[in-house]
Amino acid sequence: MINGPLAQALKSRGVSRRDFVKFCGSMASLLALPPRYASAVETALSQTTRPVLVWLEFQDCAGNSESMLRTSSPSVSDFVLELLSWEYHELIMAGAGKQAEEALERVMRDHKGQYLAVVEGACAWDGGLVRSNPNPTGAVGLQEAVPGVKIVNLGGCPHNPANTAAVLVHYLTFHELPALDQYNRPLFAYGNIIHDQCERRAHYDAGRFVEEWGDEGHRKGYCLYKMGCKGPEATYNCPTVRWNDGTSWPVKSGHGCIACASHRFWDTKSPFYSRVPSVPGFGVDVDAGKIGLWLTAGVATGLGLHGIASAARAQIRPRGEEPAGVTEIARGSGVLEREGPPEKKA
Ligand code: SF4
Ligand code: F3S
Numbered sequence: 001m002i003n004g005p006l007a008q009a010l011k012s013r014g015v016s017r018r019d020f021v022k023f024c025g026s027m028a029s030l031l032a033l034p035p036r037y038a039s040a041v042e043t044a045l046s047q048t049t050r051p052v053l054v055w056l057e058f059q060d061c062a063g064n065s066e067s068m069l070r071t072s073s074p075s076v077s078d079f080v081l082e083l084l085s086w087e088y089h090e091l092i093m094a095g096a097g098k099q100a101e102e103a104l105e106r107v108m109r110d111h112k113g114q115y116l117a118v119v120e121g122a123c124a125w126d127g128g129l130v131r132s133n134p135n136p137t138g139a140v141g142l143q144e145a146v147p148g149v150k151i152v153n154l155g156g157c158p159h160n161p162a163n164t165a166a167v168l169v170h171y172l173t174f175h176e177l178p179a180l181d182q183y184n185r186p187l188f189a190y191g192n193i194i195h196d197q198c199e200r201r202a203h204y205d206a207g208r209f210v211e212e213w214g215d216e217g218h219r220k221g222y223c224l225y226k227m228g229c230k231g232p233e234a235t236y237n238c239p240t241v242r243w244n245d246g247t248s249w250p251v252k253s254g255h256g257c258i259a260c261a262s263h264r265f266w267d268t269k270s271p272f273y274s275r276v277p278s279v280p281g282f283g284v285d286v287d288a289g290k291i292g293l294w295l296t297a298g299v300a301t302g303l304g305l306h307g308i309a310s311a312a313r314a315q316i317r318p319r320g321e322e323p324a325g326v327t328e329i330a331r332g333s334g335v336l337e338r339e340g341p342p343e344k345k346a
Contacts, residue, residue, distance in 0.1 A: 006046060009082040020045075023079050027169040030162060030241065031178060032188045044173035045083060051172070052115035054107055055089040059130045059139060060121025065091045067158040075245070076165045083172060084116070116168075125153040125183075125263075132266035143184075152177055153184045155236075155261035162241050163189040183263065189241075194231040194257055197239035200224065218254060228273040229256030236261040 010020060024042040028035070055065070068080070069092070086092075087107045088100075095103055107115060122130035122139035131139040143151060152167055154160075167186055170178045178186045195201065203209070204223040211217060211226060225232070234257055238249045250257055259269040 006048065006050075006082060010078070013078050013082065015078050020079075023076075024169075026162075027166050030166045030188065030237075031170055041169060041173050045079075045169065048083060048172045050083060050085040052087050052107060052111050053084040053089075053118065054087060054104065054115055055091075055118045056120070057090050058119065058121040058123035059137065060124075060128070062091050062120075063158040064120040065089070068161045068164065076161045080161070080165050080168060083168065087115070116171075118164075120159075125155055127264070128157070129266050131264065150177075151184050152180065152186060155183075155185060155190065155263070156238075157260040157265075160189070160236075160238060160241055160243065163237070189237045190235050190261065192235055192237065194234045194236055194239060194251075197237070198231055198251055199239065200251060221254075224251060224254075224256040226275060227256050228258075228271070228275055230259035230262075230269050230272075230276055231257040233276050234259035234262050234269075 021038075021042060024045060025035075025038040028038040028041050031037075033041075057065070068076075088104050090100065093100060093103070119142055122128050122137070123142050123145055125143075126141045127135070127139040130137060131141070143149070154164055154167070156163075163186065166188065167178060170176075170186075178188060181187050181190055183190075195204070198204075200221060200223045203221070204225055208220075208222045209217060209226045210222045210224050213227070223229070229251065231251065238261075239251070242249045242252075256272075258272045259265045262269055
Protein backbone atom coordinates (compact mmCIF):
# COMPACT_ATOMS: atom_id res chain seq x y z
CA MET A 1 0.00 0.00 0.00
CA ILE A 2 1.05 3.57 -0.40
CA ASN A 3 1.89 5.20 2.84
CA GLY A 4 3.83 8.02 4.35
CA PRO A 5 4.77 11.24 2.61
CA LEU A 6 4.53 9.76 -0.86
CA ALA A 7 0.90 8.80 -0.33
CA GLN A 8 0.05 12.29 0.87
CA ALA A 9 1.94 13.94 -1.94
CA LEU A 10 0.35 11.83 -4.66
CA LYS A 11 -3.08 12.33 -3.15
CA SER A 12 -2.60 16.07 -3.23
CA ARG A 13 -1.86 15.76 -6.93
CA GLY A 14 -5.03 13.81 -7.50
CA VAL A 15 -3.16 10.56 -8.09
CA SER A 16 -5.13 7.59 -6.82
CA ARG A 17 -3.82 4.31 -5.52
CA ARG A 18 -5.10 2.72 -8.70
CA ASP A 19 -2.96 5.16 -10.73
CA PHE A 20 0.02 4.39 -8.55
CA VAL A 21 -0.34 0.64 -9.00
CA LYS A 22 -0.76 1.13 -12.72
CA PHE A 23 2.37 3.26 -12.82
CA CYS A 24 4.38 0.62 -10.96
CA GLY A 25 3.19 -2.03 -13.38
CA SER A 26 4.08 0.07 -16.39
CA MET A 27 7.55 0.77 -15.02
CA ALA A 28 8.17 -2.92 -14.36
CA SER A 29 7.04 -3.69 -17.88
CA LEU A 30 9.23 -0.97 -19.39
CA LEU A 31 12.19 -2.31 -17.46
CA ALA A 32 11.43 -5.74 -18.91
CA LEU A 33 11.00 -7.18 -15.43
CA PRO A 34 8.82 -10.25 -14.86
CA PRO A 35 5.24 -9.28 -13.90
CA ARG A 36 5.75 -10.32 -10.29
CA TYR A 37 8.21 -7.46 -9.86
CA ALA A 38 5.43 -4.91 -10.14
CA SER A 39 4.58 -5.47 -6.49
CA ALA A 40 8.25 -5.17 -5.53
CA VAL A 41 8.39 -1.83 -7.30
CA GLU A 42 5.20 -0.76 -5.56
CA THR A 43 6.56 -1.69 -2.15
CA ALA A 44 9.92 -0.05 -2.72
CA LEU A 45 8.48 3.20 -4.01
CA SER A 46 5.96 3.34 -1.18
CA GLN A 47 8.75 3.19 1.35
CA THR A 48 11.35 5.27 -0.40
CA THR A 49 12.89 8.24 1.26
CA ARG A 50 13.02 10.79 -1.47
CA PRO A 51 16.54 11.13 -2.86
CA VAL A 52 17.76 14.62 -3.56
CA LEU A 53 17.86 15.61 -7.21
CA VAL A 54 19.91 18.32 -8.86
CA TRP A 55 19.05 19.08 -12.48
CA LEU A 56 21.60 21.00 -14.51
CA GLU A 57 21.40 22.53 -17.97
CA PHE A 58 24.30 23.38 -20.24
CA GLN A 59 23.83 25.23 -23.54
CA ASP A 60 20.44 23.66 -24.08
CA CYS A 61 16.95 24.44 -25.27
CA ALA A 62 15.37 22.96 -22.11
CA GLY A 63 13.63 20.44 -24.35
CA ASN A 64 14.39 17.58 -21.99
CA SER A 65 12.91 19.45 -19.06
CA GLU A 66 9.86 20.34 -21.14
CA SER A 67 9.49 16.74 -22.19
CA MET A 68 9.53 15.65 -18.57
CA LEU A 69 7.15 18.29 -17.29
CA ARG A 70 4.64 18.50 -20.12
CA THR A 71 2.77 15.28 -19.77
CA SER A 72 -0.86 14.82 -18.94
CA SER A 73 -2.13 14.03 -15.47
CA PRO A 74 -1.70 11.70 -13.72
CA SER A 75 1.57 11.44 -15.50
CA VAL A 76 5.06 10.13 -15.30
CA SER A 77 6.11 13.54 -14.10
CA ASP A 78 3.63 13.44 -11.22
CA PHE A 79 5.34 10.37 -9.86
CA VAL A 80 8.87 11.48 -10.57
CA LEU A 81 8.21 14.86 -9.03
CA GLU A 82 7.08 13.22 -5.83
CA LEU A 83 9.54 10.35 -5.70
CA LEU A 84 12.45 12.76 -5.67
CA SER A 85 13.30 15.84 -3.72
CA TRP A 86 13.93 18.39 -6.45
CA GLU A 87 16.35 20.72 -4.76
CA TYR A 88 17.71 22.46 -7.81
CA HIS A 89 16.28 22.84 -11.29
CA GLU A 90 17.20 25.96 -13.19
CA LEU A 91 14.11 26.00 -15.38
CA ILE A 92 11.43 25.73 -12.72
CA MET A 93 13.03 27.10 -9.56
CA ALA A 94 11.97 30.51 -8.34
CA GLY A 95 15.44 31.74 -7.48
CA ALA A 96 17.92 33.12 -9.98
CA GLY A 97 21.47 34.38 -10.09
CA LYS A 98 23.21 34.53 -6.72
CA GLN A 99 20.25 32.94 -4.92
CA ALA A 100 20.28 29.98 -7.27
CA GLU A 101 24.02 29.50 -7.00
CA GLU A 102 23.76 29.55 -3.24
CA ALA A 103 20.98 26.97 -3.39
CA LEU A 104 23.17 24.67 -5.43
CA GLU A 105 26.10 25.10 -3.10
CA ARG A 106 23.86 24.38 -0.13
CA VAL A 107 22.64 21.13 -1.66
CA MET A 108 26.17 20.03 -2.43
CA ARG A 109 27.35 20.93 1.06
CA ASP A 110 24.43 19.52 3.02
CA HIS A 111 24.19 16.25 1.14
CA LYS A 112 27.90 15.67 0.82
CA GLY A 113 27.74 14.30 -2.69
CA GLN A 114 24.85 11.94 -1.96
CA TYR A 115 22.37 13.09 -4.55
CA LEU A 116 21.27 12.39 -8.06
CA ALA A 117 22.39 14.78 -10.76
CA VAL A 118 20.64 15.04 -14.09
CA VAL A 119 22.34 16.94 -16.86
CA GLU A 120 20.81 18.06 -20.12
CA GLY A 121 22.24 19.93 -23.08
CA ALA A 122 25.87 20.13 -24.13
CA CYS A 123 27.89 18.49 -21.49
CA ALA A 124 25.40 15.67 -21.41
CA TRP A 125 26.14 12.54 -23.36
CA ASP A 126 27.96 13.66 -26.46
CA GLY A 127 27.76 17.43 -26.51
CA GLY A 128 24.48 17.41 -28.42
CA LEU A 129 23.62 19.94 -31.08
CA VAL A 130 26.05 22.44 -29.63
CA ARG A 131 28.91 20.12 -30.35
CA SER A 132 28.00 19.55 -33.99
CA ASN A 133 30.41 20.87 -36.55
CA PRO A 134 32.00 23.33 -36.32
CA ASN A 135 31.43 23.24 -32.54
CA PRO A 136 32.17 26.94 -32.00
CA THR A 137 32.07 26.70 -28.20
CA GLY A 138 34.23 23.61 -27.91
CA ALA A 139 31.45 21.67 -26.19
CA VAL A 140 32.14 18.12 -25.07
CA GLY A 141 30.10 15.45 -23.38
CA LEU A 142 30.16 15.14 -19.64
CA GLN A 143 32.15 11.97 -19.55
CA GLU A 144 34.90 13.79 -21.36
CA ALA A 145 34.61 16.76 -19.06
CA VAL A 146 34.45 14.69 -15.88
CA PRO A 147 35.84 11.24 -16.67
CA GLY A 148 35.24 8.47 -14.22
CA VAL A 149 31.85 9.53 -12.92
CA LYS A 150 29.12 6.94 -12.57
CA ILE A 151 26.54 7.71 -15.21
CA VAL A 152 23.57 6.61 -17.22
CA ASN A 153 23.28 8.07 -20.68
CA LEU A 154 19.75 8.70 -21.90
CA GLY A 155 20.17 9.61 -25.53
CA GLY A 156 17.35 11.18 -27.45
CA CYS A 157 16.37 14.63 -28.58
CA PRO A 158 14.59 15.01 -26.33
CA HIS A 159 14.83 12.11 -23.92
CA ASN A 160 11.72 10.06 -23.34
CA PRO A 161 10.51 10.81 -19.80
CA ALA A 162 9.16 7.28 -19.40
CA ASN A 163 12.68 5.90 -19.79
CA THR A 164 14.11 8.41 -17.37
CA ALA A 165 11.42 7.55 -14.86
CA ALA A 166 12.14 3.85 -15.33
CA VAL A 167 15.83 4.37 -14.57
CA LEU A 168 14.92 6.24 -11.41
CA VAL A 169 12.40 3.59 -10.42
CA HIS A 170 14.98 0.86 -10.95
CA TYR A 171 17.45 2.74 -8.80
CA LEU A 172 14.92 3.34 -6.03
CA THR A 173 13.70 -0.26 -6.12
CA PHE A 174 16.95 -2.17 -6.40
CA HIS A 175 19.44 0.45 -5.23
CA GLU A 176 21.46 -0.01 -8.36
CA LEU A 177 21.35 1.15 -11.95
CA PRO A 178 19.83 -0.99 -14.69
CA ALA A 179 22.00 -3.00 -17.07
CA LEU A 180 23.82 -0.71 -19.46
CA ASP A 181 25.28 -1.08 -22.91
CA GLN A 182 28.73 -0.01 -23.98
CA TYR A 183 27.56 3.60 -24.14
CA ASN A 184 26.21 3.53 -20.61
CA ARG A 185 22.68 3.53 -21.97
CA PRO A 186 20.07 1.32 -20.33
CA LEU A 187 19.55 -1.81 -22.36
CA PHE A 188 15.84 -1.90 -21.71
CA ALA A 189 15.48 1.31 -23.74
CA TYR A 190 18.34 1.10 -26.24
CA GLY A 191 18.65 -2.61 -26.84
CA ASN A 192 16.58 -2.98 -29.98
CA ILE A 193 16.77 -1.66 -33.52
CA ILE A 194 13.95 0.68 -34.44
CA HIS A 195 13.55 -0.97 -37.83
CA ASP A 196 12.74 -4.24 -36.07
CA GLN A 197 10.01 -2.64 -33.99
CA CYS A 198 8.49 -0.48 -36.69
CA GLU A 199 4.84 -0.80 -37.63
CA ARG A 200 5.79 -0.03 -41.27
CA ARG A 201 8.23 -2.92 -41.43
CA ALA A 202 5.84 -5.12 -43.39
CA HIS A 203 5.83 -2.49 -46.13
CA TYR A 204 9.61 -2.44 -46.15
CA ASP A 205 9.77 -6.19 -46.45
CA ALA A 206 7.25 -6.12 -49.27
CA GLY A 207 9.05 -3.31 -51.10
CA ARG A 208 6.34 -0.69 -50.63
CA PHE A 209 7.93 2.71 -50.14
CA VAL A 210 7.04 6.36 -49.99
CA GLU A 211 8.67 7.88 -53.06
CA GLU A 212 7.66 11.47 -52.49
CA TRP A 213 6.16 13.40 -49.61
CA GLY A 214 2.39 13.33 -49.91
CA ASP A 215 2.22 10.62 -52.54
CA GLU A 216 -0.17 7.70 -52.39
CA GLY A 217 2.37 5.55 -50.53
CA HIS A 218 2.78 8.26 -47.92
CA ARG A 219 -0.97 8.47 -47.45
CA LYS A 220 -1.14 4.70 -47.11
CA GLY A 221 1.58 4.54 -44.49
CA TYR A 222 4.28 2.85 -46.57
CA CYS A 223 7.88 2.54 -45.47
CA LEU A 224 9.90 5.78 -45.26
CA TYR A 225 13.27 4.24 -46.04
CA LYS A 226 13.61 6.05 -49.36
CA MET A 227 12.79 9.34 -47.64
CA GLY A 228 15.83 8.99 -45.45
CA CYS A 229 14.50 7.04 -42.49
CA LYS A 230 17.41 5.99 -40.28
CA GLY A 231 15.40 3.34 -38.48
CA PRO A 232 17.57 0.49 -39.82
CA GLU A 233 20.64 1.96 -38.14
CA ALA A 234 19.25 3.26 -34.87
CA THR A 235 18.18 1.77 -31.59
CA TYR A 236 15.60 3.11 -29.18
CA ASN A 237 12.28 2.01 -27.76
CA CYS A 238 10.29 4.94 -29.15
CA PRO A 239 8.17 2.65 -31.39
CA THR A 240 6.75 0.98 -28.28
CA VAL A 241 6.95 3.65 -25.57
CA ARG A 242 6.11 6.46 -28.00
CA TRP A 243 5.63 10.14 -27.20
CA ASN A 244 2.83 12.44 -26.09
CA ASP A 245 1.65 9.99 -23.48
CA GLY A 246 2.12 7.04 -25.78
CA THR A 247 0.05 8.34 -28.66
CA SER A 248 2.61 8.44 -31.46
CA TRP A 249 6.22 8.51 -32.58
CA PRO A 250 7.95 10.10 -35.60
CA VAL A 251 7.49 7.25 -38.06
CA LYS A 252 3.85 6.76 -37.11
CA SER A 253 3.26 10.44 -37.77
CA GLY A 254 4.73 10.09 -41.26
CA HIS A 255 8.30 11.28 -40.89
CA GLY A 256 11.38 9.13 -41.03
CA CYS A 257 13.54 8.52 -38.00
CA ILE A 258 16.59 10.79 -37.82
CA ALA A 259 18.23 8.57 -35.21
CA CYS A 260 17.97 11.19 -32.50
CA ALA A 261 19.26 8.79 -29.85
CA SER A 262 22.43 7.94 -31.79
CA HIS A 263 25.86 9.12 -30.93
CA ARG A 264 26.45 12.62 -32.31
CA PHE A 265 23.57 12.17 -34.70
CA TRP A 266 23.59 15.80 -35.82
CA ASP A 267 26.83 15.07 -37.62
CA THR A 268 26.77 11.33 -38.13
CA LYS A 269 23.19 10.94 -39.37
CA SER A 270 22.78 14.02 -41.50
CA PRO A 271 21.69 14.83 -44.12
CA PHE A 272 18.51 13.52 -42.60
CA TYR A 273 16.68 13.08 -45.88
CA SER A 274 19.31 10.99 -47.60
CA ARG A 275 18.89 7.25 -47.62
CA VAL A 276 21.07 5.16 -45.46
CA PRO A 277 23.36 3.01 -47.59
CA SER A 278 21.41 0.29 -49.29
CA VAL A 279 20.71 -2.63 -47.03
CA PRO A 280 21.52 -6.02 -48.56
CA GLY A 281 18.37 -7.69 -49.82
CA PHE A 282 16.35 -4.63 -49.01
CA GLY A 283 12.70 -4.93 -49.78
CA VAL A 284 12.49 -8.72 -49.82
CA ASP A 285 12.05 -10.20 -46.38
CA VAL A 286 15.54 -9.55 -45.18
CA ASP A 287 16.66 -11.29 -42.05
CA ALA A 288 16.85 -8.61 -39.38
CA GLY A 289 20.03 -10.04 -37.95
CA LYS A 290 21.79 -9.76 -41.28
CA ILE A 291 20.78 -6.16 -41.58
CA GLY A 292 22.16 -5.49 -38.17
CA LEU A 293 25.50 -7.13 -38.83
CA TRP A 294 25.96 -5.26 -42.03
CA LEU A 295 25.29 -1.95 -40.47
CA THR A 296 27.66 -2.69 -37.66
CA ALA A 297 30.45 -3.09 -40.13
CA GLY A 298 29.43 0.05 -41.92
CA VAL A 299 29.65 2.38 -38.96
CA ALA A 300 32.37 0.87 -36.86
CA THR A 301 34.90 3.58 -37.57
CA GLY A 302 34.57 6.57 -35.39
CA LEU A 303 32.55 5.06 -32.61
CA GLY A 304 33.17 6.72 -29.35
CA LEU A 305 31.81 6.78 -25.86
CA HIS A 306 30.64 10.04 -24.45
CA GLY A 307 29.27 10.11 -21.00
CA ILE A 308 25.99 11.68 -20.22
CA ALA A 309 26.00 11.93 -16.55
CA SER A 310 27.29 14.94 -14.93
CA ALA A 311 28.33 16.37 -11.70
CA ALA A 312 26.96 19.58 -10.36
CA ARG A 313 28.32 22.43 -12.35
CA ALA A 314 30.39 23.64 -9.47
CA GLN A 315 31.81 20.17 -9.10
CA ILE A 316 33.29 20.00 -12.53
CA ARG A 317 36.96 20.08 -11.91
CA PRO A 318 40.24 18.97 -13.43
CA ARG A 319 40.80 15.32 -14.16
CA GLY A 320 41.71 13.25 -11.19
CA GLU A 321 39.74 15.40 -8.83
CA GLU A 322 36.27 14.04 -9.44
CA PRO A 323 33.99 13.86 -6.44
CA ALA A 324 33.22 10.37 -5.22
CA GLY A 325 29.90 8.89 -4.30
CA VAL A 326 27.71 10.80 -6.68
CA THR A 327 25.36 8.74 -8.76
CA GLU A 328 24.60 10.78 -11.75
CA ILE A 329 21.93 10.34 -14.31
CA ALA A 330 22.37 12.48 -17.31
CA ARG A 331 20.51 12.94 -20.44
CA GLY A 332 21.38 14.25 -23.77
CA SER A 333 20.99 13.77 -27.41
CA GLY A 334 22.76 11.18 -29.29
CA VAL A 335 22.20 7.68 -30.32
CA LEU A 336 24.07 4.62 -31.13
CA GLU A 337 25.81 4.24 -34.40
CA ARG A 338 26.19 0.53 -34.45
CA GLU A 339 23.40 -1.77 -35.29
CA GLY A 340 22.47 -5.08 -33.91
CA PRO A 341 21.77 -5.71 -30.26
CA PRO A 342 24.06 -3.51 -28.18
CA GLU A 343 26.61 -5.29 -26.14
CA LYS A 344 26.00 -5.51 -22.46
CA LYS A 345 28.65 -3.72 -20.54
CA ALA A 346 31.07 -6.02 -18.81
FE1 SF4 B 1 10.07 1.74 -40.38
FE2 SF4 B 1 11.98 3.33 -41.27
FE3 SF4 B 1 12.39 0.70 -41.15
FE4 SF4 B 1 10.73 1.72 -42.97
S1 SF4 B 1 12.97 2.07 -42.84
S2 SF4 B 1 10.36 -0.06 -41.68
S3 SF4 B 1 9.80 3.44 -41.85
S4 SF4 B 1 12.08 2.07 -39.42
FE1 F3S C 1 12.65 7.67 -32.30
FE2 F3S C 1 14.21 9.79 -32.35
FE3 F3S C 1 14.00 8.22 -34.46
S1 F3S C 1 12.22 9.62 -31.36
S2 F3S C 1 11.91 7.49 -34.39
S3 F3S C 1 14.89 7.67 -32.48
S4 F3S C 1 14.13 10.42 -34.49
